[in-house]
Every structure is written in structure tokens, then in C-alpha cells.
Amino acid sequence: MASKVVFITGAGSGMGQVAAKRALLAGSAVAALDVNAAGLEALGASERLLKLVVDITDPAAVKAAVERTERELGPIDRVINSAAIMPLGLLMKQDHALILRIMSINYGGLVNVARAALPGLLSRGRGDFISFSSIVGHVPSIYMGAYCSSKFAVCCFTEGLYHENRKSGVRFACVCPPAVATPLLDQARDTVWPKMFNLAPPTTPEKVLDTMEAALEKGRFWVMPEFGTLVYYWMRRFAPNLLWRVIHRVEGV
Numbered sequence: 001m002a003s004k005v006v007f008i009t010g011a012g013s014g015m016g017q018v019a020a021k022r023a024l025l026a027g028s029a030v031a032a033l034d035v036n037a038a039g040l041e042a043l044g045a046s047e048r049l050l051k052l053v054v055d056i057t058d059p060a061a062v063k064a065a066v067e068r069t070e071r072e073l074g075p076i077d078r079v080i081n082s083a084a085i086m087p088l089g090l091l092m093k094q095d096h097a098l099i100l101r102i103m104s105i106n107y108g109g110l111v112n113v114a115r116a117a118l119p120g121l122l123s124r125g126r127g128d129f130i131s132f133s134s135i136v137g138h139v140p141s142i143y144m145g146a147y148c149s150s151k152f153a154v155c156c157f158t159e160g161l162y163h164e165n166r167k168s169g170v171r172f173a174c175v176c177p178p179a180v181a182t183p184l185l186d187q188a189r190d191t192v193w194p195k196m197f198n199l200a201p202p203t204t205p206e207k208v209l210d211t212m213e214a215a216l217e218k219g220r221f222w223v224m225p226e227f228g229t230l231v232y233y234w235m236r237r238f239a240p241n242l243l244w245r246v247i248h249r250v251e252g253v
């Protein structure tokens with residue numbers, strides 16, 4: 001990895017945590033943000049590691065985290081927006097406040113990080129700005145409406161940033177994985193487990209991150225790990241009614 005200072009949200013678990021470990025192994029300095037202090041502790045100790053217990057829905061705290069990172073580790077070279085939550089449920093049964101909280105963390109958190117960290121990358125004319133959306137940021141599904149809405153917003157916001165700044169020298173990527181074997185899936189187990197999740201085994205964080213690095217090297221904005229992800233993407237584009245019929249049949253709704 002060419003990056004020297006990496007700023008990662010959701011670094012206390014799953015793909016953010018694997019990305020943080022990889023960056024440390026590669027010799028980078030890492031600012032690891034999460035609300036999960038125990039998850040950050042699991043990263044171990046290093047003079048190149050800054051553990052920051054920050055709620056990304058708090059714009060002032062995110063701004064302070066960016067400032068502290070640049071003061072203590074140096075200018076940020078790579079931003080990885082990985083923090084998210086995924087409680088599932090039917091839209092009219094899911095708690096109203098929870099629907100808004102999903103949007104506030106998954107989308108609002110990204111907006112806060114972009115406002116705080118991206119100006120530095122743009123002014124230096126280099127760096128990577130990476131958002132984790134999901135294939136369900138392109139393909140809506142039953143039981144996932146609130147989460148899908150937040151991930152559609154992540155795709156749209158990041159795609160806008162990319163095109164508005166395409167001559168800036170900053171590389172942008174929007175990662176859209178299928179199900180990945182991380183603790184995030186436990187939130188579905190604790191609420192509703194869509195039967196669509198049973199159609200293919202989850203992929204691994206390592207595979208997703210490898211695909212992300214390859215896409216960045218090739219200058220590709222959309223990162224879609226696994227062939228099945230592309231099938232969903234193209235079905236949504238060219239046969240949306242057929243795809244909905246499949247979802248209705250699988251979920252029995």
C-alpha cells in the first residue's frame with residue numbers, strides 16, 4: 001500500500017479492523033476510529049496507531065479526530081469509511097428512530113468524515129477516499145429497506161464526490177460487497193435473517209480488501225467483489241421485475 005497515514009472508521013471490527021491490521025503491517029500509520037473501544041484495543045499497541053473512540057455521527061468529534069490524526073501522525077493519505085450498523089426488519093415494523101439512526105450512522109457519518117478529511121486530500125492533490133457501501137446500495141431487498149436506503153445514499157454521495165473531484169488527483173472508490181463474514185451479520189441474526197442471505201456463502205474481508213486494492217490500482221471507482229455481485233447488479237439494471245420476483249419467491253413475501 002502506497003499510503004502512509006490511513007484514517008479508518010469502524011476499525012474496531014470486521015473489514016475496518018482487517019484494513020487497519022493490514023495497514024499497520026505494511027508500515028503505515030493508522031488512525032482507528034470506532035465507538036467500540038474493546039475492538040480498537042484488539043488492534044494492539046504501536047506508536048504508529050492512534051485509537052480514537054469517536055461516534056461518527058458527531059461532526060465536531062470527527063473534525064477533532066482528523067485534526068489530531070494530522071497533528072500526531074501527519075497528513076492523511078487514505079480515508080476508509082467502514083463504520084455502519086445493519087439491524088434489519090420490515091419498514092413498517094422497524095422502529096422509526098432506528099430507521100433514522102441507520103441513515104445517520106451509515107450516511108451521515110460518511111458526510112461528516114468527508115467534510116472533515118477530504119479537503120486536506122484535495123488540497124494536496126493526492127490520496128484515496130474509500131466508502132464502504134454494499135451491493136444492496138444498488139439492489140433493494142425485503143427486510144433491508146432502511147439499510148438499503150442508507151447504502152444507496154452512500155453510493156450516490158461518493159459517486160458525486162468522485163465526479164466533482166475527478167481532476168483533483170485523489171482516487172475515489174465505492175466498495176459494494178455481497179454478504180461478508182463479519183460481526184455485522186450478527187445484527188441480522190439478532191433482528192431478521194433474510195432468506196436471500198442463504199443463496200450464497202458470505203465472502204471474506206480479505207477478499208473484499210484485495211479486490212478494493214486491485215480496483216484502486218486500475219483506477220476503477222466501483223468495487224464489486226465476487227461474480228454473483230455483478231449478476232445482481234446487472235439484473236437490477238436490465239431485469240428489475242424479474243429480480244423482484246426472485247426476491248418475493250425466496251422471502252415468501
Ligand SMILES: NC(=O)c1ccc[n+]([C@@H]2O[C@H](COP(=O)([O-])OP(=O)(O)OC[C@H]3O[C@@H](n4cnc5c(N)ncnc54)[C@H](O)[C@@H]3O)[C@@H](O)[C@H]2O)c1
Pocket residue numbers: 009010011012013014015016033034035036039054055056057081082083084085086105109132133134135176177178179180181182183184185
Ligand atoms: N459484512 C457484510 O456482510 C457487509 C456487506 C456489504 C457491505 N458491508 C459494509 O462494509 C462496512 C464494514 O462492515 P463490517 O462487516 O466490517 O461491519 P462490522 O459490524 O464488523 O464493523 C462495523 C464497525 O462500525 C462501528 N460503528 C458503528 N456505529 C458507529 C458510529 N456511530 N461511530 C463509529 N463507529 C461505529 C461498529 O462499532 C463496528 O466496529 C460497512 O459499511 C458495511 O455496511 C458489510
